[in-house]
Amino acid sequence: xxxxxxxxxxxxxxxxxxxxxxIVLIHGWPLSSDTFDDLGMAVANAGFRAIAxxxxxxxxxxxxxxxxxxxxxxxxxxxxxxxxxGKDVALLGFSMGGGEVARYLSRHDGQGVTRVILxxxxxxxxxxxxxxxxxxxxxxxxxxxxxxxxxxxxFWPSFFRQFYGAGVLSxxxxxxxxxxxxDLAMMASLKGTxxxxxxxxxxxxxxxxxxxxxxxxVIHGTADKTVPIDTSARQAARAIxxxxxxxxxxxxxxxxxxxxxxxxxxxxxxxx
Numbered sequence: 001x002x003x004x005x006x007x008x009x010x011x012x013x014x015x016x017x018x019x020x021x022x023i024v025l026i027h028g029w030p031l032s033s034d035t036f037d038d039l040g041m042a043v044a045n046a047g048f049r050a051i052a053x054x055x056x057x058x059x060x061x062x063x064x065x066x067x068x069x070x071x072x073x074x075x076x077x078x079x080x081x082x083x084x085x086g087k088d089v090a091l092l093g094f095s096m097g098g099g100e101v102a103r104y105l106s107r108h109d110g111q112g113v114t115r116v117i118l119x120x121x122x123x124x125x126x127x128x129x130x131x132x133x134x135x136x137x138x139x140x141x142x143x144x145x146x147x148x149x150x151x152x153x154x155f156w157p158s159f160f161r162q163f164y165g166a167g168v169l170s171x172x173x174x175x176x177x178x179x180x181x182x183d184l185a186m187m188a189s190l191k192g193t194x195x196x197x198x199x200x201x202x203x204x205x206x207x208x209x210x211x212x213x214x215x216x217x218v219i220h221g222t223a224d225k226t227v228p229i230d231t232s233a234r235q236a237a238r239a240i241x242x243x244x245x246x247x248x249x250x251x252x253x254x255x256x257x258x259x260x261x262x263x264x265x266x267x268x269x270x271x272x
Contacts, residue, residue, distance in 0.1 A: 004053070004083045006076050008067060013060035014053040014083065018044025022084040023271065025052040026077065028095030028120070029200060030185040030193050032059030035094075035256050042264035048271060051084050055097075057192025059184070068195035070203050074103035081112050090271060092117040094256060095227060096200045099123060103203075105211035116216045117267060120253050122227055123236050124205045132204075134230045141201040145194060152190070156182040162225050165252025172251075172258035181254075209239045216243040217270045219263065221251025244270070 003011045015033055017040050025036040033052035040050035054061040056076055057068060067073070077100050081089055089112045093101035098121025105113065128135030147155040160166075160181045164173045185193070218240070220233030229247065237245035246266055248259055255263050 004079050006056070006079050008064070008072070010056050010062045010064050010067065010076070012053050012056065012062070012076060012080065014051060014080065015040065016083075017041070017050045018048060020047045020049050021088055021090070021271070022049040022051055023090040023092055024077070024080055024084055025050060026091070026093040026097030026100050027052065027055065027058070028097055029196050030058065030188050031181065032184050032187065034059065034184060035181075038260045039256060039264055039267065042268065043271075046268050046272075049084070051080065053080050055100075057189040057196070059187060063189035063192060065191060066195075068192050068199055070099050070103040070199055071107060073100050073199075074107050077101075077104045078108050078111075081108075084112075086112045089113050090115040090117065092119065092267065093121055093123075094119045095253065096122055096196060099200055099203060099205060102205040102208040102211070106208040110211055110213065114214055115271065116212060116214055117219065117270060118216065118233070118236060119219045119263070120221065120224060120227055120255055121218070121232055121236065122200045122205075123232060124209055124239065125203075125235075126201050126227070126231060127204075134228075134235070136201070136228065136231060138201075141197055145197055148190075148193060148197075152193070153182075153186060156185045160185075160254075163252065164254040164258055165221075165223060165225075173254065177257050206239070209236070212240040212243070214242065215270075216240050217266070218243055218245045219248070219255065219266060220245075221248045221253065221255060221259075223250050224253045226253035
């Protein structure tokens with residue numbers, strides 16, 4: 001465990017496991033780096049260095065009032081990349097974390113990055129607009145914001161049941177995983193939680209895609225109801241020339257828990 005300090009003085013909590021070529025893991029909203037423990041162990045045991053950090057406002061990192069836009073978040077990632085050695089680094093962004101990867105590649109010229117993995121990522125653009133008809137209606141994000149503001153402890157259980165594809169006949173994760181995720185979400189700053197909804201909903205990463213010049217792996221579940229695959233992964237895979245796309249048939253959003261063994265195998269195969 002260690003802390004790195006951003007240029008704005010925000011302290012980020014970092015887990016740094018193993019030795020070898022580094023891979024930086026960027027977690028999803030509204031969780032923390034703890035969601036990468038299984039993948040981090042698999043990566044470290046395979047001879048890589050797994051570096052996972054808590055985004056500002058989440059987990060054990062500082063909770064500043066502002067800085068939840070993707071420009072600032074990518075600047076935070078740049079500090080972690082520097083901590084990783086600054087060269088021959090792989091980046092893996094899950095869900096919201098895919099946006100940090102995209103903005104880092106464009107804003108920081110992909111400095112030090114040799115491989116990229118997008119898992120259940122929001123890239124390239126979540127919001128439905130006239131030129132993005134496959135996007136998600138703005139009202140969906142408004143409802144999320146309202147639910148969090150009204151009673152976020154009540155909001156999270158139903159959100160995470162969908163996140164993990166839990167239904168009457170579908171039990172891809174245990175009830176305990178859902179409760180654990182709710183606990184992680186409640187650790188986060190309310191301000192950061194709300195600001196990040198706007199960030200991942202409204203940020204258009206399509207201009208950033210030209211910066212994906214390195215080999216890129218795109219992984220997504222076909223039954224993802226949190227970040228629909230047609231909105232995200234399929235568009236990203238078509239637009240990134242050096243990409244390989246893996247679709248997990250019938251899989252939900254939270255692949256790090258629902259399909260953790262397969263995810264680790266696919267990530268390690270790509271890294272190797």
